[in-house]
Amino acid sequence: MSYGLALIYGVLKIINLANAGFLMLGAYLTWWLFTAYHVHPLLAPLIIVPLFFLGGWALERTLVRRVLGAEPIISLLLLFGVWLVLQNLAYVIWTGDTRSIETAFVDATVALGGLTLSVPRIYVFVMGALVLVALQLFLTRTFLGRAIRATAQDRDAARLVGVDVDRVMGIAFGIGIALAGFGGSLLSLLFSFTPDFGRALSLKSFCIVVLGGLDSIVGVAFGSLALALAEAFGVRYMPASLQNLISFVVLVVVLIALPKGIVGTLRALRRG
Amino acid sequence: MADPVLEGRGLTKRFGGLVAVNGVDIAVERGEILGLIGPNGAGKSTLFRLIAGVMKPSAGSVAFNGRAITGRSAHDICVAGVAVTHQIVRPFREMSVLDNVMVGAFFGHRPRPRGRARARAAAMEALTVCELADRAGAPARSLTLAGHKRLEIARALATRPEVLLLDEVLAGLNPTETDRTLELVRAIRERGTTIVMVEHNLRAVRGVCSRIAVLVEGRKVVEGDPDAVLTDQRVVDAYLGTAHA
Amino acid sequence: MASRTAAAAIVLAALVAAPFLAARSEYAIEVLFLIFLYGAMATAWNLLGGFAGQVSFGHAAFLGIGAYATTILISNGVSLWIAVPVSALLPGLFSLLIGVPAFRLRGPYFSIATIGIGEATRLIALNWTSLTGGASGLTLAGAPPMLQQYFAALALLVAAVGVAAWIRVSRFGYALAAVRQDPDAAETLGVATTVVKSQALFLSACILGVAGSIYALHYLFISPDSVFGFSTAVSFVIMPIIGGLGTVTGPLIGAVVYTFIREQLAATLANADLLAFGVLLIAIVVFEPRGILGIADRIRALRKRPAVTVADG
Numbered sequence: 001m002s003y004g005l006a007l008i009y010g011v012l013k014i015i016n017l018a019n020a021g022f023l024m025l026g027a028y029l030t031w032w033l034f035t036a037y038h039v040h041p042l043l044a045p046l047i048i049v050p051l052f053f054l055g056g057w058a059l060e061r062t063l064v065r066r067v068l069g070a071e072p073i074i075s076l077l078l079l080f081g082v083w084l085v086l087q088n089l090a091y092v093i094w095t096g097d098t099r100s101i102e103t104a105f106v107d108a109t110v111a112l113g114g115l116t117l118s119v120p121r122i123y124v125f126v127m128g129a130l131v132l133v134a135l136q137l138f139l140t141r142t143f144l145g146r147a148i149r150a151t152a153q154d155r156d157a158a159r160l161v162g163v164d165v166d167r168v169m170g171i172a173f174g175i176g177i178a179l180a181g182f183g184g185s186l187l188s189l190l191f192s193f194t195p196d197f198g199r200a201l202s203l204k205s206f207c208i209v210v211l212g213g214l215d216s217i218v219g220v221a222f223g224s225l226a227l228a229l230a231e232a233f234g235v236r237y238m239p240a241s242l243q244n245l246i247s248f249v250v251l252v253v254v255l256i257a258l259p260k261g262i263v264g265t266l267r268a269l270r271r272g
Numbered sequence: 273m274a275d276p277v278l279e280g281r282g283l284t285k286r287f288g289g290l291v292a293v294n295g296v297d298i299a300v301e302r303g304e305i306l307g308l309i310g311p312n313g314a315g316k317s318t319l320f321r322l323i324a325g326v327m328k329p330s331a332g333s334v335a336f337n338g339r340a341i342t343g344r345s346a347h348d349i350c351v352a353g354v355a356v357t358h359q360i361v362r363p364f365r366e367m368s369v370l371d372n373v374m375v376g377a378f379f380g381h382r383p384r385p386r387g388r389a390r391a392r393a394a395a396m397e398a399l400t401v402c403e404l405a406d407r408a409g410a411p412a413r414s415l416t417l418a419g420h421k422r423l424e425i426a427r428a429l430a431t432r433p434e435v436l437l438l439d440e441v442l443a444g445l446n447p448t449e450t451d452r453t454l455e456l457v458r459a460i461r462e463r464g465t466t467i468v469m470v471e472h473n474l475r476a477v478r479g480v481c482s483r484i485a486v487l488v489e490g491r492k493v494v495e496g497d498p499d500a501v502l503t504d505q506r507v508v509d510a511y512l513g514t515a516h517a
Numbered sequence: 518m519a520s521r522t523a524a525a526a527i528v529l530a531a532l533v534a535a536p537f538l539a540a541r542s543e544y545a546i547e548v549l550f551l552i553f554l555y556g557a558m559a560t561a562w563n564l565l566g567g568f569a570g571q572v573s574f575g576h577a578a579f580l581g582i583g584a585y586a587t588t589i590l591i592s593n594g595v596s597l598w599i600a601v602p603v604s605a606l607l608p609g610l611f612s613l614l615i616g617v618p619a620f621r622l623r624g625p626y627f628s629i630a631t632i633g634i635g636e637a638t639r640l641i642a643l644n645w646t647s648l649t650g651g652a653s654g655l656t657l658a659g660a661p662p663m664l665q666q667y668f669a670a671l672a673l674l675v676a677a678v679g680v681a682a683w684i685r686v687s688r689f690g691y692a693l694a695a696v697r698q699d700p701d702a703a704e705t706l707g708v709a710t711t712v713v714k715s716q717a718l719f720l721s722a723c724i725l726g727v728a729g730s731i732y733a734l735h736y737l738f739i740s741p742d743s744v745f746g747f748s749t750a751v752s753f754v755i756m757p758i759i760g761g762l763g764t765v766t767g768p769l770i771g772a773v774v775y776t777f778i779r780e781q782l783a784a785t786l787a788n789a790d791l792l793a794f795g796v797l798l799i800a801i802v803v804f805e806p807r808g809i810l811g812i813a814d815r816i817r818a819l820r821k822r823p824a825v826t827v828a829d830g
Contacts, residue, residue: 005698026551073572076625079575084795091788224728238567324705350707362702364695375695378688379707388686431707 049178053272056177057170148172275338277302277466278435283322283332285315294490295332300435300513305467307458307481307498309474310385311510314487316470317359320383320437324356325349336435352380354431358423359440359470369423370408371415373398373430379433401463402426404457418449422456429460436460438469442476458467478502486510524554538666545752546667552776553670554731559768559775560677561724564752567683567763569717570697571620572628575635576616577625577750579722580609581642584728584744588655591734597661604730604794605723612722616715623700631748639745654740661734669731674769677724693717696761721771755794758801761810770809 061076139145147168150158159165276299283507285293293315300306308316321327325346331438341349352355364372373395377385384430385391389463399405402422407415422443428436434472438457454476461467471477477484478498485495488510494501501507532549539545539630558580559747583604590600591679615634622630641650649655692713695703700710733739743749757773762765775794782790805811 021588063803072627073624074802074806076628077572077754078799081795081798084791086795087793088788088792089616090784092792205749216520269589280739292784301830328699345709346701346704347707347709350705354703357704364698364702371691371694375691375703375708376706378691381707388688391688451657477645516660 047180052182053174053178055174059177060170060173131182135179144168144171148175195245273299273301275302277337278321278323278468279513280319280333285317285318285322285327286328286330287406288408291490293322293329296487296490296492298485298492300466300468300481302466303461304463304482305461305469305480307477307484307506308468308470308487309477309484310473310487310493313489314510315490319437320356320439320468320470320489324354324437325516326356347379350431350433351379351381353432354436354437355380355428355435356437357428357430357439357441359443361417361420361424363415363420363423363427365411365413367408367412369412369415370395370399372404372412372423373426374425375429381433395426398426398430398443400485401429403452417444418453421445421453424457424462425453428467429465431474433465435466435468438467440470440472442471443474450476474502533669533778533814534667536664541685546663546774548669548780549668550663550735552772553674553703554728554735555752555756555776556726556769556772557670557674557677558728558753559672559772560679560681560758561721561728562586562753563757563763563768563798564681564684564693564721564724565714565717567757567767568681568693568697569692569714570763571714571717572692572754573631573755574628574747574750575631575633575638576721576725576753577745577747578635578638579612579725580729580732581638581725581739581741581744582608582611584727584733584739585649585655586726587730588657588733588739591657592655601727601730605726607725608722608729609719611714612718616711616718620711620714623734632750635745635747635750638761639747642741642745649741652741652782654743656740657733657737662738666731666735670827673727678769679767680720681768689713689716751791751794755798757808758798762806762810764810767808767810774809 040201058080063082139144139148147158147163148171150163158168278297278298278300280298283293283298284291296315296319297317308314313421315404316428318327322329322332325341325344325348328343333340333456335341336352336354341352341354341443362448363424363459364375365377370392374391377391377394377398385394396405396408399408402425404419404422408420408422411495412420421444423500425436425441441457442453445453457467457480469477469481483496483499484498486501486504486507488506493510494504494505533592535549558747559780560696562573562576586604586607591597619627619630619634624696644652660744661669681713684693692708696710696713696805697704701791729744732744752775757763757768758771760769760771778793779790782793801808805815807814809828812828
């Protein structure tokens, strides 16, 4: 179950990394879904995805572009500022009260071979997997996808081979934010939320990326699985409130032992 | 050679399926200027990085003054007495030229200057040797390319190295600047520093180096007297490409 | 330089005299106290964040450890003279422990990891109820007289600024600047970057620990959310950025602005202050990353003929 959730976190991270280090995004958008959710849960993404795509694109054109030349920490700070604004705007507009979506769908369960599975979780898992696969196909098979990857690796080289880097950056950013929005939308089906929602998630997605190595979607999938397993394991032994610590502890352990992430280390070992 | 100051044995570096440096043996004589040449991609810069500790070798060993330094960190190796310059210059952009060199003076080979005034004096000395003393107060980013290259050298020189690894310090310079830099290299050697230079400018290399080693596709192909090496058929083939049989 | 030291001395003298001159205005004393405290915290953070260039969003952990250490020790009858040094050392030791894995990460990745560190310490404090009282927090019986607190905060500020000023022109300062601008090049010049970063972290953690002590003795109530909270950690980042990242006086200026905005806005609407800071942060990052001091530099440069100057502050 948490694998599906983890997948989503991982997906958010990958696109952000494709934008060379813009990392805070996933978090702020997930809670933005407050508003759409008071409307219609399952259909909300139809509104959210395009809206957020435009928002992300606009953000890139106006603000992000200006700090591209500076050190990466500057863009981090910028996005952090954006996140602060959004989070506190949410507090101001919707207050810190916990919100959740209450519909029949959310409580639905289905019996499958002796197990009672929650329908929303299955839905989220499936959607998460679909998105991941779609993303992988997009990035590897389409021209635009490859253009994005090229730009992420080397902006100047991409320009030299004819990629319209400005347009690509805007689009990539837009996709990243749209995905974050979509992810948050899905998650709102499963959890109740406050404006603080994004923070724990962004930590987890970061953890997934470190676990899985920074470069590949396969790595992300692997990292998600690893984290999900660790959490499932931890549930048995730790009080619920410490759940979030698990990802952090895993992160610290991995960083001490394997600086390149698990996938990176495996790759290095294979090469010899 | 008896008692080389720097010796690499069987140095190898693999990146995935690519072998950048393949079992290279290299011995540097004290007080010489050794040239390291080869076509692009031959592994010369990588070899430097292995020696300087910037990268760990996949196999092989490096010894400095008879003591193994393989696998030690870059800062340890600099403190031991081996300094390296960067092919693509990396000045500390927000500092002045003098401050850049002071970093080297403060942190290089021991004994280190105690106190800011002494470090400053040591840095100015390095700058004077490199003919940058008049630009000492200027921001590092205001230098021309030739200036940047000399700053790289001055900074590394300020760490008081016994061996200085110069990575393509002539790249991008016009003939006048090239000659000036070669003079600088000779002057540094006169002061007692052993030098290894990676270069593409074959004429320059012939003029200043006492020996030349040639790397092709990660392997050392030939080594010895500059004139002999540069006319060696293997070297000519490597640079010009062999004719199809 | 001399004129600057003279100016600083005058300001210091004024601040020392202030509580006696303005004895009636408790509010003014309180505000000054807060400025001193925030200023010290911002300066401490700036050692790692501004000088060494490692932006941490988790420094609240050190404040919290210091605050809890003091509260717990004093509640158990330990003298202030022991409690404060312990409150300084404990976060320092913790920082060394955390630094080892954290410094394996570079730039933005390090920063994100620090969010986790801050969050983790908050969760630990929240759950280790036997030690920390959990969510209900801990209280202290009585506060030292305000005058004492005022001078303690001022002393801490002077110490912090003193350390920062000394570092700026010392060998250590050169190492930090090198690490900030190009850690790999620094390594090849003999700078042990991880050691240098750890030293900066240790110093900032210790200063924050003492700040935590002063905080606890002032508010007499601490809870995981107040001292380990994310908004606290965020304030440490915002203050130096507003004033001038990586400078000696920047964090102070930022502390003044921060205190001012906070006092004005927090009363009106909860979270409005953080909102304002978010906007301010965006504006600064986009238009003048060097903060208020950067703006001042620009104004000064416009006034006279542009000359080649080495950045200073």
